[in-house]
Amino acid sequence: MATVPKIEVGADYKEKYGFFVPEEYVFKAKRGLNPDIVTEISWMKQEPEWMAKMRLRSLEIFRKKPMPKWGADLSVIDFENIFYYLKASDKQSKTWEELPPDIKATYDRLGVPEAERKFLAGVSAQYESEVVYHSLQESLTKKGVIFTDTDSALRDHPELFKEYFGTVIPPADNKFAALNTAVWSGGSFIYVPKGVHVEIPLQAYFRINAENMGQFERTLIICDEGSFVHYIEGCTAPIYTTDSLHSAVVEIIVKKNARCRYTTIQNWSTNVFNLVTKRAMAYADATMEWVDGNLGSQITMKYPSVYLMEPGAKGDVLSVAFAGKGQHQDAGGKMIHVAPNTTSTITSKSISKAGGRTSYRGHIKIYPGANNCKSFVKCDALLLDDESRSDTYPYNDVDAENVTLGHEATVSKVSDEQLFYLMSRGIPRAEAETMIVNGFIEPFTKELPLEYAVELNRLIQLEMEGSVG
Amino acid sequence: MALTAETLDQLQGEPGWLRERRQNALAAYETLQLPSKTDEEWRRTDVSRFNAAEYSKLEHLDGLKLERPSGLPAGVILKPLREAAKDHPDLVEPRLFSLVHADRDRFAALHAAFFTGGTFLYVPDGVEFDQPVLGQHFSHAGGNSVLPHTLIVAGRGARFNYLDEYIAEDDTEAGYRSGSTEIFVGEGSQVGYVAVQKWGRNVWHFADQRAELQKDSNLRLFNVTLGGKFSKTRVEASLAGEGSNAELKAIYFASGEQFFDFHTLQDHRVGNTRSDLLFKGALQDVARTVYAGLIKIEKHAARSDAYQANRNLVLSDKAKATSIPMLEIDNNDVRCTHGATVGPVDPEHLFYLRSRGIPETTAKRMLIQGFFGDVLDRIPFEHARKLVEAELEARIG
């Protein structure tokens, strides 16, 4: 994660960019999920009526939908024992001393700066990057790019917001999308106008506050025709939270000739259930790329998908999952070919260690009429010991003509021959193993901005040493 | 009329244990639900229009022709399964339906309740012979049920080959067909097994082929599926002994409105085992195929190698192939790879052949034959190889 200069926060930060809280209202956080709480969330945020109604409707859908029976065991989630909405100030009640020692140790070993680690641990609400963010905002505004948090976007860009919100992932899509739509807060909103290329990656860090590290954040990105944006969320250092459920929704619209890349490094602390729905619609000759790394959480279920809506659209998923002790990473990707002459690739790399379990779950669907499509899936799994487990569940449905579809997968341990070769050059066993694992995920790492790549390699090193909890 | 307890009365003269087993299977059939569309195994496989009651007449006994190789070594038992159940209960009773479970689903139950023809082959310890045993299962008419079951027991160090051929006298008949097989591959034995399914093009076909391999044994199982309007075949190998090796190969050719479904399982229960699966199919017209295969490496099955590949050659714009190769790996000291492809004849290859003056249809035929070539070469014995080649040639035209 990039180290950003520490600057004093401007006094008007909250009013300008942050979340607006009416002063006369004192919100008391309540556990549980019911129409009253949902109405209250919407009222608190002073949302338009359509959003309040949508939230309530989504709550109904959430209640009716059964829990998924596949994937990880989710039966332990107690929906009635969760705070669905917390003010930022309520979230900072922890102190540094209360943090689990393994999290503190990891920050130490990764060399995360003080201010940053307090934020990551939820001890402070803000990561002090105000000025960087400010100058970035100025240059973006000149180009007509909107980059703000999702709550502000609803308030400041109501038309644009309403046009796209919930169109890529409707509430009825799945149980957790319904939940998110009912109780969402925070997340990022990005609009890139026609032909505009945003040269530097937009990082959640630039405008980070406790809100967008929320449990139910909602991200909406619209790339207008011929535009380009790269958005990065998360960071390599573990993010500590006491919330047990994280259920985000990310919707992306990539219009004609546009390209969007969305990079995630998920490293929640290992008490979190991370159940995320991510989907993009790619139109004519557009490209959508998901670069998705899952290191943390207890359970992750996440399958970034691309709907290839018009000819020439291209979808890519590149994902890495690392499951250590007690973790289950159930990740993968979906490519839904709706239009002819569309192409997709999914590359998945997973590593299981110390009893961890990784599953690749993917779906390639080629609709009738979506002729001349090509899709290729490659999954490689590395098992580092004999307690760990790896599964591969690819579903391929081809309903169209002249389609070429390929799927290849391998599961193996670290090769003795490779290990011997490195060791024969004087490199100690543990280091050689780490090098091989880092080499294994290199196709992923090389797609990351350099500072993230370096940190990821260090984190893998820590994971390999078993010093990460 | 339906397939009921009265139908069982047609099967006279069976020992009590078998009769009881059939009744239990029938009871299971009656309590089991039809598989639902949400059930992963059946999501793409529509059995809603199958009505067993339409085929309540059982065809049996005369449907089987067993070719006993000359000079079969002493001790080898080869006879119709129902006869063997009477004559050799000690060999048959403990094994029959112990690999292919009657209560697995409705169709397995139906088969276990009403199976008729079929072979029992027992090869004692240390007995080897080269000439393959041929079992031919015939259906003479439509509208009925032909449900053969083959039970093969290979003793320690036995070595032999067996062929099941399922033959329809009338290719247009409608009916209910199966062709299930249980193979006990004893320690150190080498078994070649080939099943060629050529039932009529309007039948419903359900088959379970399952083998269990003991220490250091070797199985080469080869499935050819050509017939049926609907064919569902499960091919499963359970590697229960160290050093065992299962080679599972299949060829299918689906045309017209045929629908084929294959589910495979390579279950590595112990270490130092090896399995190699290759299912290759061609589809034309509006045919559809589903392949779903699972490699399962259980916790203590270290040093196991498993390979799984499904290749589909889609020859028409309207044909549809679904391929789902799955892995569940619970041990790290393994080598597993799997792959699946679905695609048309490579236009570059076609162009290359045509550029040498070969007409398109000939070129396509050559490419299809080439596609099947590597599987054909692995068919464990000459007789079966020739048979399959001839069948394929007739299909490819």
Add this chain to the structure above:
Amino acid sequence: MADFEIKDLRASVEGRQILKGVSLAISMGEVHAVMGPNGSGKSTLSHTLMGHPGYTVDGGSVLFKGQNVLELEPDERARLGMFLAFQYPVVVPGISMANFLRTALNSKRGYDGKDKSKQVTPKEFRSMMKSELEVLHMDDSFLPRYINDGFSGGEKKRAEILQMAMLKPEIAILDETDSGLDIDSIKFVAEAVNRMRGPELGILIITHYTRVLEFIKPDYVHVLVDGKFVLSGGPEVAERLENTGYAEWGHAEEEPKEVA
């Protein structure tokens, strides 16, 4: 006493005994060649010396700098000063040659991520690399490439020699470094090895064919047949093999000359 002493080495692979008592003493500055037909135990010798986990030592010792290296891990042997140029260098995807070499150098210097004074700095690494590449007439285009990934046969062997030049071993084992190479590549590799030859390096060349010995003149030649040395002597042994092959030990079909 010699600097590197193999005494009565016996080793097996998957329960089959391959080396049946091999003894050999190498002193700094010497070049020894071990020749033998297929299956004689040549690659078992090289792999056992370097500690490949697939080879089991059944007896004997290998003394180097006062230690029995058979008791050491492969990386410890390398750090002690041994080097094996592989017959089939392994492909390791995702790790660049540059990263690999730098990590190996750091390991050799005892840098474990803490004491920065032991670290090979990027600048130092670049200059070392540059001079070695110049000597070897190689360009640096392969440095960003993954370890041996997509390398031609000749490139792989050159990369092995480059590693040897960078790591500066005291005992180098060249395992069939000539196999599969055309005559120009053999000459090239031989020149590089000859340049490194000197009082600080002992070399053990393992080869089936005599050809490479025309370019790297050995001081001693040992003939390995069925896991034992059947003949040891000076360069004249290679000449004798050149003429008569391995026939006198029952390997008539095998020529010690490679037909190009």
